[in-house]
Amino acid sequence: MTKRRIEPLVWLTFSGGGVAAATFLPVLALLFALAFPLGWIDPPSYDRMADLLGHPLTFLVLLGLFPVMLIHAAHRFRYTLYDGLQVKHKLLVAMLCYGGALAGSFAALVWLGNALT
């Protein structure tokens, strides 16, 4: 019988989130964090954005992406603190990292839900 461990499942989410962040985040960041704020391109109108986020497919895709990316980041940052800074309170660090990711995912769920039409 294979031993039941949580690590493999967390690692799987970490990997999935890594792929998601590598493929989906660059264009999103380039558009929304740089091009629009810096005026390289005009941001979409409010109606256009509300339309886009109101679509159930957008809701599903983003609800899939945000949490795995957050868990990816949490998992990696946790090990960065362990290895890079040799933080000793391992359990506390783990709780803060994954807790933060879960809180962020919950916020995403609520606001994505609110944006649904």
Next chain:
Amino acid sequence: MSDTRYHPPVRLFWWTTKRSYFLFVMRELSSLFVAWLVLFLILLVRAVSRGEAAYESFWDWADTPWVVAINLLAFAFLVLHTVTWFNLTPQAMDLRLRGRRLPASAIIGAQYGGLLVVSAAIAWLVLR
């Protein structure tokens, strides 16, 4: 019997002693900026969900110098993440085609292809 061996200590900032170690820690640190960018997008969703006024003031906030500075830095780290992630994937996967291991270049190329398709699709959706 007493231990007469010398136990070398691990330095706190061991990763500053070698270029490859430093790059590794920077790669891992990209996680912080991935989290920030996701948070930024979630805040955008919140703004849209709160109506037109909130949406407009989101752009005002996103244009403040410190947010722009963080976003520029975050984007640089995100590029580091994407490049290193794609480069390391072939090592982690043993994909075989008719008994032969797929060359790393094929796997890396496929990932960049995916990035291109996804980016084009999203840009088209948003900018349409």
Next chain:
Amino acid sequence: MTDESDDNITMRVTRYRPDKNDPPVPVDYGVPLRKEWTVLDGLNHIKAEQDESLAFRWSCRMGICGSCGMNVDGEPRLTCATFLSDYAPGPVRVEPLANFPVVKDLVVDINDFMEKLPRVKPWIIRDDDVTEIDGEYLQTPEELDAYKQFSMCINCMLCYAACPVYGLDPDFMGPAAIALAERYDLDSRDHGARERLDVLIEHEGVWGCTFVGECTRVCPKHVDPAGAIQRYKVKAAKESVMAFLLPRAAGR
């Protein structure tokens, strides 16, 4: 002593004497810089001509035995396969392999690895009672090819010296041991994958690894332990998902 003329190079060798209570100190020795001389040749020259108390390990002088590993200018290297001329004009730092307790001068204690290695069962495990007496286990070239790379390991410990995770957490099973587990897992004659997975799925097994990748970079035999570890993670993840979805089938 530090003569850095054209045909000399300074070797800055770390000395540690267990009978004194002092931490290791670097000591400079000048050795002739000959084109075909390796770092190991330089050490042998020092031992023969300057200080016979210098302690270091070596045997084959041809990259086979894996006993001459040291940190040369901060990089784990086989000193019999590392040329002094690549470090001209010097000085070149020669230190004991990192991450291991030092016994004397350049000799390190690798008992930790010797204790870990059998835990991953690096031998062929059968779940039937076929033995050599029943004949040979035949393999096709493809089947040999599947694990050959991982069988090239010479236990030189360069990968452990390069691995910061092992340095920080000595409980971590480490690169070579996991690569050797993979070597037997991939062997068509072997049935022991599950037994090894039970050992490696623990936190001290594969999960401490953050894919620094240094082990693969320094390995003189191109074993790619980093790749083996990541593939082990994939394997463990697959098994766990299966156990989650099909609790019965996984009990095989």
